[in-house]
Amino acid sequence: MSGSTxxxxxxxxxxxxxxxxxRAIPGTMQGFQALHDAxxxxxxxxxxxxxxxxLGIAIAVRCEGCIACxxxxxxxxxxxxxxxxETVAVAVMMGGGPSVVYGSMAMAAVDQFQAGK
Structure with a gap:
């Protein structure tokens, strides 16, 4: 994790x-996109x-790219x-200390996306 993310x-x-x-695995990604959309x-x-x-799951499983999206x-x-x-709070309850770290990333992402509007 970088402080300048x-x-x-x-x-x-x-x-x-x-x-x-x-482009590399079109069938798989088309299936994934259909699953996501549904x-x-x-x-x-x-x-x-x-x-x-x-978002709560992304925090609990520690996926920074998922958090951003x-x-x-x-x-x-x-x-x-x-x-x-509040979503971060629930993720922390489920994921413990590591979710505190990734939850803080989520809040930084909120601030950055809102600043860009």
């Missing part, structure tokens, strides 16, 4: 790399709620800083 740039880089991976589609839970769930998407679906902070 740009989460907006990391999010763009993750999407770029996923696009490259899609999983986050609004239903009994809103897209915002599903993005917050995904799901903070971005949660904000795009109307999540507030306070809702993301």
């Amino acid at each position: 740009s989460y907006p740039e990391l999010q763009k880089e993750v999407l770029r790399r996923m696009s490259e991976l899609g 999983a986050v589609r609004s239903g009994a839970l809103s897209e915002k709620t599903k993005e917050l769930i995904a 799901h903070v971005h998407d949660a904000l795009e679906h109307g999540a507030t800083r306070e809702e993301i902070a």
Whole structure:
């Protein structure tokens, strides 16, 4: 983890790399994209709620690129800083000390994405 991580740039880089991976393994990535789209589609839970769930899991499993993408998407679906902070709290409950570190990354990502608007 770098103190100078740009989460907006990391999010763009993750999407770029996923696009490259899609050219290498198109069937797998098309299947993954279909799974992603179906999983986050609004239903009994809103897209915002599903993005917050995904963010909590990203924190608990320690995926910095996932954190960048799901903070971005949660904000795009109307999540507030306070809702993301509560998501971090639940992730910390489930993931312990390492989730504190990755939760702090999520909050830094919120600040960076919001500053860029």
